[in-house]
Amino acid sequence: MALPTYVKKTLKMKTEVTRIFDDLDQWLDYCRFNLIKFDAKDLYRSPDYRKFQQEQEYLERKARREREGRPEPVKTREPRGDYNRSGNNRYQQ
DSSP states (O other), rough: OOOOOOHHHHOOOOOHHHHHHHHHHHHHHHHHTTOOOGGGGGTTTTTTHHHHHHHHHHHHHHHHHHHHTTOOOOOOOOOOOOOOOTTTTOOOO
């Protein structure tokens, strides 16, 4: 038996609602694995969720770089300065 069109429209979730539930599922998994207290009210608000978002953004950027074949950015080492005052510093620049 076919459903009427008004029932099909009401049973379909909007993209915003789907996104919220997907975010809640990801946040729940993150809380479980990192032993953080899960509270659905904290979604989009808590500092822990902001940290989670930053980690997710980093992982997305990393995956995008790997897909495109670009190497990771090279971290340059800052000079330490004059830490050896005896004058026999082999690593002077």
